[in-house]
Amino acid sequence: MEPIRDGDVDIxxxxxxxxxxxxxxxxxxxxxxxxxxxxxxxxxxxxxAATASEHLGKMVEQGWLAVERVGRHRYYRIDLPEVVQAIEAMALISPVRPVKSLRGARANRDLKIARSCYDHLAGAVGVAVFDALCDAAMLNIIDGQWSAADRSHPLLDELDIVASDLRQFGRRPPVRVCLDWSERRYHLAGGLGALLLRRMREKRWCAPGNTPRALTFTPAGRESLHRTIGLDTAALRVA
Known part of the structure; x- marks a missing residue:
């Protein structure tokens, strides 16, 4: 028998x-x-800047970040989507910072309504989208598949999404779920989750908010979400 060379993970x-x-x-x-x-x-x-460079270097070395040099500047991005999932998971068990200003309260509200989680939609709107697709039996969570790819859904029709679009994501699972830290329920990730948010941005349903990661919705986006999944958009902030 070959000796076991790999041990347990070191979290x-x-x-x-x-x-x-x-x-x-x-x-x-x-x-x-x-x-x-x-x-x-x-x-x-x-x-x-020197301290930031040291921190960023450690995360690049760990494989969490990728760096690209553009002229004299270095641009960093998350290169491992699981890092964002880890952040969301940590948020579930982390204490909540007290809100000390009206600006902080608004930022907190905006993040809970809708935010990006790496490349897919999270927050109350993300959970509502996931629930609507599940209610229509469109998703196979266990197998990570879009189980009703041969059927249409009003939301997917509005966003011009068909099964063949998911080929661009290669071997990435079409369907994955993330446990949403603010809603304590699942939102949609995977190739389909990424494509949904991408098309929402392309069609100008949503735009970046004033708070990092927060998303605001345009009147067109509000109306489309109400029509396709019955979302009560009264609380959504208009971009």
Missing amino acids: SGAARLLADPARARMLTVLADGRAQPAGELARAAGVT
């Missing part, structure tokens, strides 16, 4: 990397999937 190493407040803040800013320059990440984390 303490990843936990230590995530535990630093500055690194945690940088990852939160990057959790919408977009690349950000090192200087912007340093400002968001409240650290010097």
